[in-house]
Amino acid sequence: MKHAFPKPTAGLILFLLISFVMNTSAQKLSVTGLTVEHLTNPLSVDDPNPRLSWKLVSEVQNTMQTAYEIRLSTTASFSKKAFWSVEKKGDESVLVSYAGPALASKTKYYWQVRVKDNHGNTSAWSPIQYFQTGLKSSDWTAKWITVPGKDSLLASPLFRKDFKLSKTIQSATAYITAKGLYEAHINGKKLGDHYFAPGWTSYKNHLQYQVYDVTKSFNKGDNTIGVMLGDGWYKGRIGFGNQRQFYGDTRALLLQLEIEYTDGTKEIINTDNSWKTTNGPILASNIYDGETYDARLEIQGWDNIKYKETANWKPVRILPNGTEKLVGMSGPMVSKHEEFKALKIFKTPAGETVVDFGQNLVGWVMVKAKGASGTKITISHAEVLDKAGNFYTTNLRSAKQQNTYIVNGGAPQIFEPHFTFQGFRYVKIQGFPGTLKLEDLTAVAVYSDMNTTGTFATSNTLLNQLQHNIQWGQKGNFVDVPTDCPQRDERLGWTGDAQAFASTAAYNMDVSGFFTKWLKDVSADQLPNGSVPYVVPNVLNERDAGSAGWGDVATIIPWDLYVAYGDKGILEAQYPSMKKWVDYISSVSQNNLWNSGSHFGDWLFYRPNDDNDGRAAVTDKYMIAQTFYAHSTQMLLNAAKVLNKTEDVEKYSALLKKIKKAYVSENMTENGKLASNTQTAYVLALQFDLLPENMRQQAAERLARNVKDYGNHLTTGFLGTPYLCHVLSRFGYQDVAYDLLLQESYPSWLYPVKMGATTIWERWDGIKQDGSFQTPDMNSFNHYAYGAIGDWMYKNIAGINPVQEKPGYKAVVISPKPGGNLTSASATLETVYGTVKSSWVIQEGIFKLDVSVPANAKARVILPKTNKEEEIGSGNYHFESKY
Structure with a gap:
């Protein structure tokens, strides 16, 4: 369909909306993207009321769901009466709680959904999906097995068992976990396509097990299971000071194979004293140091049938059960x-x-x-x-x-x-x-395994490389836990880095399951007094906890996940932890001031050569602490409102007022100057709304002046950087934000890009202009924290913004803000409702914007340099205005 536009005349603003409406006779409403607890066909669901999600697909504009029907069965054919079914009116399609009869453990349930829309269409039933419930503690009959004698060798032990299945198999499910890491084989083939199972958790509190559908892996007759164990995080070197065996000194295997035959009978093959063990070709394997593999020691066919065990295979030793809780896998492998x-x-x-x-x-x-x-x-x-x-x-x-x-x-x-x-x-x-x-x-x-959800590109090749670097910093450091760096003798789940980057992470990839799993460890390792460790899982000392901007991970990431994915459940699950953290700060504060404790402050901020004018970018650590005290209280307050915790809303609203008042009294002069006259000081005070409203604009002006005084360079560290451009944009200094973003000389985001970086660096000048290096003992070249600028890029350059009141992008604001001589930008985001797109180009003085909104969601479009905005429903749209 072609459209002709009037030629713009002086002073004329074009605001044209073009709707691409398909032939209604070809319309079709369908349902896709079914997930359970953020996962597709999960096999270890522990929640008694798992939450179901789906997406609508429709070519008709302004499509909203008006009703849905779910049916759930214990058979894939749905030939029997549904185990549970429900019909409801409404547009709810994300994280809908199961509300039927109690689900049995270790049982597979099949489900479908169909929907009606506001145009009178009814979809067909969705493709059949399933989920499987996990094991109750009483379901475990397997025994922990390990090597005979003390597990003192570095070599990776092998475990095996031969057995015979005499009947035709209907289904077979393997439940496996380990103390250490495991790699399992069935009849000579590696089980699954994943690595580092069972994953890294707060092992002393909970240990994940994995579930595998192995129906097609076994034969009627002879079969063999073989498993290899490694030290991993459990027993190997982790943390500082050559620390080993932090969680335990003995690697062990727990495996339970449950088989159902076509005649309805069942059989269980467990790890027990019938298993045998020997050492394999892996002589040593360690997270930090690498692996030594001697192919001369390979045992051909050890994991397959017809292998004849030699005298080297010894009976295993049985270990007593530990105190840790066995839990199903809740995040991606x-x-x-x-x-x-x-x-x-x-x-x-x-x-x-x-x-x-x-x-x-x-x-x-x-x-x-x-x-x-x-x-x-x-x-x-x-x-x-x-x-x-x-x-x-x-x-x-x-x-x-x-x-x-x-x-x-x-x-x-x-x-x-x-x-x-x-x-x-x-x-x-x-x-x-x-x-x-x-x-x-x-x-x-x-x-x-996180699906890519965001794409971002502009007319500036350096910015595109920056986006590439941000994405690869995320990939490299999202290896089961959000690590600070992936190469040196650290690789720990630093909480400050994670909270700074979480919002950006949720644009680039689906991190819902990844962070949900990790937040369980934040809660588990939180100290009894509410303080949060520097790293999670915590392998440092108990006293290594309670730093402002690090411990605040307990409140920041749950709220970020709620906004990004509409996950009210994450707030419910983490609310006790959120509250404990804020209450901890209150307990160590005096007169509502958090002016005690050890803090990292604005970690790795730019330190200028101040011999000439005495200026420095050092921001008082207690001043920073007070801002995060306010921010965490606000996040807790937000959660309390969502969860309808009326008493807490009243309590923490009153506390927040006191915190802000104490901040102003302690840190701001009558004229509005802050005690630390730094970019980070003004950024945090403005981002977290600590200043009286009538003093905010002048503070923003001071911030912008500071940036210009440094020659359009930033001076912020890990805590100030994520919010720097956001604050400038919010208070009318969009041009300064672009000047900072596009600055190519040190310190800046593009300096590493110009120096050939392919990931985000830990330091602004990891490699100096002359080719020499920064401090060698802390100079990672894959460290995602400064990549937090990605959040601003998506929200401002592309203009894709969530709406907190309608989380998960149920409502989205498309508000691109061009600048920095960019002539085009495009971004997509796969939300829990579907794909949001914002793509613009400036041609001959005309700003042209293409927008896509998924079905069952709405958007508000705001064009730059106009006071025009448009409310739109789902569909594809084109806007133009004079620029």
Whole structure:
């Protein structure tokens, strides 16, 4: 359908809305994207009232759901009467709670949904989906097994059991967990496509188990299960000071295989004293140091039928049950993703053979090799080359990040590690037999299975690379827990980094399940007094807790998830933790001032050379603490309102007023100047609304002046940076925000891009202009915190904004704010309702905007440089205005 536009004349503003309406006779309403607790067909649902979600697909504009019908059955055919069915009027389609009869444990339920819309259409039933309930504690009959004697060797033990199935199998389900990490095999094939199971949790409180549908893995007759264990986070080196065996000194396996035959009978195969164990080819495996694998020690067929056990296989030892609770997997598994071919093999000035993969990534290198038996191949990993072009590992501190493979002398083999991962762009190869070729090496990225939800691109190639770097910083550090860095001897779930980046993370990828799982550990490791550890899971000392901006993860991320995904349940689950954190701050405050304790402050802020004018970007730590005291109280208050906790609303509303009053009395002069005259001080005070309304604009002016005084450079660290551009935009300094974003010289977001970065750096000047490095012992080149600018880019450049009152993008504000000489920008976001799109271009003085709104949602579109706005329903739209 073509449309002609009048030629704009001077002073004329065009505000044209074009609706692409399809032929109504071809209309179709359908349902897709069914999930249970944020997951597709999950197999370990512990919640007695799991929540169901779906998306509407319709080509008709302004489509809203008016009613839905759900049916749930214990059979996929729905031939029997539904176990539960419900019909309701309304537009609810996200996280609808199951409300039928009590669900049985370890049972698969099938479900469908169909909907009606406001145009009188009724959809067909959706494709059949399912979920399986987890095990009750009383359902576990398996025993924990381990090696005989003390588990003192570094080698990874193997466990196996042969058994015979005499009947035809109807279904088979395996429930597996471990103390340590496990890799399971059935009849010679690896089970699943994931790694690092059972994942990292607060092991002393709860340990995840995984569930596998293995119906097609077994045969009538002889079968074999084989499992290999690694140290992982449980027993291996973790934290600082060469700390080992933090959670326990003994690796162990727990496996329960439940089989139902076609005749209705059942059988259970458990880990028990009938299993055998021996050591395998993995001589050592450690998260920080890498893996040593001796192919000469491979036991051919050990995990398959017809293998004859030798005298090396010993009976296992039974361990008593621990105190930790076994829980179903609630987040995504870690798996392989993108592969990278080697780009270049070269000799460094030091004479070492180094390979460049072109991207700083997290995972490992698959190596294809053939050589004489005993040939040792060593692969070392690094993120950067030094000034001279040599392989640089000083910033890894004590982490070896090194995999060693010993060739068995047979046919060519492909080597890759099992229980470790590396952060790298470059690898150094030592001992490779023959001539190393590019095709011998493949790097594979490994991270949690989160669907990509956001895309973002502009007319500025440097900004596009920045977005790329933000995404790869997220991928590399979202390996089961949100780590600070993936390469040195740390890789911990630092809470300050996570809270700063959570909102950006939710634009780029579906982090609903990822953070839901991790927040359970935030609650579990929260101290009895309510203080929150610096890292979660907490492998540091108990006193390493309670820092402003770090502990506030307990309130910030639950609220961010609620806004992004419409998940009221996350607020309900985390509310006790949120409240405990705020109450902890109150307990250590005096006169409503949080002016005690140890704080990181505005971590890694820019420190200018202040020899000339004495200025510095140091922001008083207690001043920062007070702002986060207010912010966490506000987040708690928000949650209390959503959850209808009337008494708490009254209590914390009164507290918030006192906190703000105390902040002003302590930190602001009568003329509005803050005690710390820094960007971070003004950013936090304005972002969290601590200043009286009549004093806010002048504070914003001081902030903008500060930025200009530094030559349009930022001086903020981990706590100030996420909000810097937001505050400038909010108070009318959009041009200054763009000046900061597009600044190419240090310190800035684009300085690392200009220096060749492919991920976000820990420091603004990780590599200095002359090629030298920042402080070697704290200089990660894959550290996502400063990537928090992505939130501003999506919300301001592309203009995709959630509405807190209608969370999950049930309502969305599309309000792009062009600037910085950008001529175009485009972003999409796959929300819980469907795809939101905002794409604009400026051509010949005309601003052209294309918008997509998913069915069952609405949007408000605000065009730049006009006072025009339009309320729209679902569909595709085109807007134009003079610019």
